[in-house]
Amino acid sequence: MxxxxxxxxxxxxxxxxxLSVLCTAGLALAAPASAAADPKDDAKRASRAANRAExxxxxxxxxxxxxxxxxxxxxxxxxxxxxxxxxxRGIVVAAAVEAVTARRRADIARAGxxxxxxxxxxxxxxxxxxxxxxxxxxxxxxxGGNFALINVLVxxxxxxxxxxxxxxxxxxxxxxxxxxxAFLVASREARIEQDRAGLAKRAAEDAERKAAAxxxxxxxxxxxxxxxxxxxxxxxxxxxxxxxxARSQRSAVLARYEAAKAEEARIQDALRGLDSKTGGGPxxxxxxxxxxxxxxxxDFGTRYDPYYRVWQLHAGTxxxxxxxxxxxxxxxxxVVQAGWNGGYGNYTxxxxxxxxxxxxxxxxxxxxxxxxxxxxxxxxGEVIGRVGTTGASTGFHLHFETRFGGTPRNPLxxxxxxLC
Numbered sequence: 001m002x003x004x005x006x007x008x009x010x011x012x013x014x015x016x017x018x019l020s021v022l023c024t025a026g027l028a029l030a031a032p033a034s035a036a037a038d039p040k041d042d043a044k045r046a047s048r049a050a051n052r053a054e055x056x057x058x059x060x061x062x063x064x065x066x067x068x069x070x071x072x073x074x075x076x077x078x079x080x081x082x083x084x085x086x087x088x089r090g091i092v093v094a095a096a097v098e099a100v101t102a103r104r105r106a107d108i109a110r111a112g113x114x115x116x117x118x119x120x121x122x123x124x125x126x127x128x129x130x131x132x133x134x135x136x137x138x139x140x141x142x143x144g145g146n147f148a149l150i151n152v153l154v155x156x157x158x159x160x161x162x163x164x165x166x167x168x169x170x171x172x173x174x175x176x177x178x179x180x181x182a183f184l185v186a187s188r189e190a191r192i193e194q195d196r197a198g199l200a201k202r203a204a205e206d207a208e209r210k211a212a213a214x215x216x217x218x219x220x221x222x223x224x225x226x227x228x229x230x231x232x233x234x235x236x237x238x239x240x241x242x243x244x245x246a247r248s249q250r251s252a253v254l255a256r257y258e259a260a261k262a263e264e265a266r267i268q269d270a271l272r273g274l275d276s277k278t279g280g281g282p283x284x285x286x287x288x289x290x291x292x293x294x295x296x297x298x299d300f301g302t303r304y305d306p307y308y309r310v311w312q313l314h315a316g317t318x319x320x321x322x323x324x325x326x327x328x329x330x331x332x333x334x335v336v337q338a339g340w341n342g343g344y345g346n347y348t349x350x351x352x353x354x355x356x357x358x359x360x361x362x363x364x365x366x367x368x369x370x371x372x373x374x375x376x377x378x379x380x381g382e383v384i385g386r387v388g389t390t391g392a393s394t395g396f397h398l399h400f401e402t403r404f405g406g407t408p409r410n411p412l413x414x415x416x417x418x419l420c
Contacts, residue, residue, distance in 0.1 A: 058394060060249070060308075060392075061253055061256065064307070071307075074238045077235055081228070084231070089225055095221040098217070098218075106207035112200050115200075116199075120193035123189045253307075256392070261312075263343055267349075267406065268407060271337075274336065274406075281353050285380065288415050290415060291329070291362070291364065292319050298397075299412075300316055313408070315401050316400050317415075318399055319400060321398060322387065323386075323396040327364055327387060328381050329381065332377075333351050333361075334378075335348065335372045335373065335375060335376045335377075335378060344365035345391025347367070347391075348363065349403070362403075362411075363403060365400075367398075368388025368390065371383060
């Protein structure tokens, strides 16, 4: 048992050292986020945030858009990362407690085995002593000891002497029977104590294995907690770098926003001029035709840019579609603009007549190719261009507008509700 005790002692020292390190590491971790995030949704949330940042910054520089994407993605990922740190810290502490508990149970089991082994040693000693006495009786019988007892009776000199001698023989036989009975009892007790000691030994060994497993689990928890904390630190560093990059683009982005405002003013002036001209019948086309087969990726409306603190109008609705996808005229009418228009890239506007007292037009931006020219009459559903990503665009899509006297209104009010 000495080697086992030495191993037990070394294990106890190692466990105590490791648990001390684990508890220190656990308490040193970052505090949990105020609102726990679900790690499963983290990637989707980060992607949505990054896409939203790109939509807001569509007219910004490429560097600014890239910085905003990183900033939004990192900001969205931080709550889940911090929550993982908090969870990991709890696991470290729990693992440490479980390891201590397992070690304590192993110590108790080891002590129980020691007591059981001591009882077995005592029972084994009694068994051996009883066995020796039985061996002596057996040896005496083998050597004729029973005949000696009979000779004692035969040699009696009278009835009284025979009775006395018979009592002596009876005492000898009783002592021999007691020795045999004691041997049987000692043998049974030895077997029982041996079984108990065996069970105690197995229990002690199981407890030792569990303690060792908990010790390993505590070390794994510590490593996981360190990785989680390192991930939060990396995210924080990435966020700082993205902020620095975004700030460095402030002047260039604000200049682009001013240019975008000027482009919008020019478009409104050009289309507003149609109102002062005579001619043009009323619009009778009803709901517009969907101009492209795709999905809505960005809504109409005024947006606030939180990075550069300016407001801007997104004058249409964006429909994402593959590059080169046909663009159809939403209604019949005459082409009044067709060409390059700054941030709108390849841009086409079609006038459809008067509606609500104003000239009603639809416009199509970011085309890869324009297939019509100014003055051309197009029919509803006719292919007038191809989807592209020209101008201030972050991916293949159609920027679709509905304008009244040049003023943009929400296209969703004039398209089919199903967008199909």
